[in-house]
Amino acid sequence: MQRILVFFVFLMLVSCNFFESKEKRTQEMINAELREMDWNSIDSYPLFLDCDETATKQVQKQCFEQKITRYFETTLNEFEFTVDSDKNAIVDVIFVIDAEGKINVVDIVKDASILRQMPEFDGIITQSLKNIPPIAPALKRGIPVKTKFKIPVQLNTK
Template sequence: MGFMRKFFTILLLCSCLSCDLFESKEAKTQKLVNKEMQAIDWNDVDNYPLFENCDESTSKAFQKECFETELLNHMAATLNGYEFVIGPDMDTIVQVDFLVDQEGKMTVLNIAKDRTINDFMPEFDGIISQSLKNLPPLAPALKRGIPVKAKFRIPIVLSAD
């Protein structure tokens, strides 16, 4: 009887401590996936969105530089096609927040600018939005080889020169 009581106690103790033994493979896999997903820094991408002439085999720093340079060059070319009348001492920086989706399409989220820009250039926001629609093809940002959405902010310097 003493043996049975010890065996029952050991069996009861083992069954309470090892509930994971009876868990299905799917549940274990889901737990591992959830744990892995929580460990991923989703605010940092592995590869930046890239234009055709940017090299995907370079470092993240060079990818970012190429992406930003190409984007700023495109926006500068677009803005140079318009004549803006601004005040003589009006040098300002406009911050453009935009989203690159999983397909590489870019949309403007917000344009932070001085109120006087609206007075001198009320069409500025529309020109920026239109400029993004005319971008050359763009590959999306990647996280672990999967296309992901990514938010970016670029500064556009407007000067009276």
């Protein structure tokens, strides 16, 4: 009876170590996969409802860029932005589309002269991006991820 009990205890210890090592191997495989993953690229771009989610990545990118540029342009055409300058003023609007598809302005890069001439500019840009129709977030391995974009906006000069 004692031999059976010792054998049973031995069997339990070996089986626990078997599961532990299997779990450890799985974790090591996951860590290796994460180290090899290209975190600077996405599998699919953020999409508006009328963009084709089954299209190639390049077609998705074009659809997204066209739609967001068109919407942004339409919204900003409601305002007259004119700057006193010898050269065309370009403003870079940097924004993030989060994993839920919400847009957040990160930065608006512009000359100090633009800020002096149009102090309300940042508010108009931010509000116009918040009113964009729903967007499905970008995907990486089927998981929604946040993505960062930059739109250059050219302002007319007098």
